[in-house]
Amino acid sequence: MSQGSLFIVSAPSGGGKTSLTRALVPALAGHGVTATISVSFTTRAPRPGETDGVHYHFIDEAGFVDKIGRGDFLEHAHVFGRRYGTGLSETRALLDAGHDVILDIDWQGARQVKREWPQAIGIFIVPPSVAELERRLRGRSQDSEDVIAERMREAHEEISHHAEYDYLIVNENFEQALAEMAAIFLEPRLRSQRQLARHGELVAQLLAPGASGGAGQSAAAPVK
Template identity: 55%
Template sequence: MKGNLFIITAPSGAGKTSLVGALLDGDEHLKLSVSHTTRQPRPGEIEGVHYYFVPEAKFVEMLGHGDFLESAQVHGGYYGTSGSTVDAVLQQGLDLILEIDWQGAQQVRQQYQDAISIFILPPSIEALEQRLNNRGQDSAEVIKRRLAAAREEMSHVAEFDYVTINDRFEHALEDLRAIIRSQRLRRDKQLARHQDVVQNLL
């Protein structure tokens, strides 16, 4: 039985990475797709765990070979998701999360029309700006650009299947868990997963 493909999108600073990390804890059937990027690693990021960090020339080469399911240029860096890696995980029956932007989400839905897309919103622009400042990773100019990009990204929220607002972390986390659980309980998934039970009952 093929796994579910979840697309999770949010503007920078909305808490997506922390929420996804909490989702993955304790759920052995849920995996995170590791994207390729040309940007430099941030403090604490590990090669092959958070991203595959590659030179721009290598990324362009992979793009030319059609290796990416989706790719985009964001904040001056390139990002891409390996199509073969995604398919391999889903064929194992595992659920997979793609942490990608709205452009990538559009590209993925063209090839995986049954992908489940989720948009995480901050409670306000002011809260988003405060979170970006609190990270202490970016200059004032970079934060200004990220806020402008956030407004553009959030204008695409209507394209997504589900929306949650990360005002309180635990509430947003429960929303995401509920979405994942509901997809696992869909008729086609349950009948495929429990064929023996259903046959005995009928």
């Protein structure tokens, strides 16, 4: 079984990262690709409707710090006053099982992952305009003006790191952005080395002596 690939997906708040990655998993399944969104560890409290082990692994401050000390995180960072981290052993197990793993993390975490796992593929998602980003943030109808202003400032900081990623997607049309993301995930699996690991027997059969069976030979008589 071929090992899966590690993908980092980052975007400013309101960029559409969550919606795209959630739609990407079944889209890739239609191509026979198993992709999994990594479940992060966090010290923040669960929100209504969130389930431990599904949305996040909820952990207290002491437990998080202990995992840092034991080297149990692929990356970890402070975001909005809370700790978030990606489990190292969990990520390795999924990759070894052939899953493509999606890390939904910010630029700080992306830098850490790239240092430890340089072959990881980074994808950055941006909105089509500043006005559209603000519209999306306001459309949530759950943040105050001060919070929206702060998120706009943080979006500017996040976007300033776009060049640290391998791919850039403009999320203006959702279906187009989704198709572009899927193409990025499929490309590594179509490289010769990966394809030969899956279809080596087929290629060997095609190259075996007599495999042509005379097919394609001209029916005309040879010229004398």
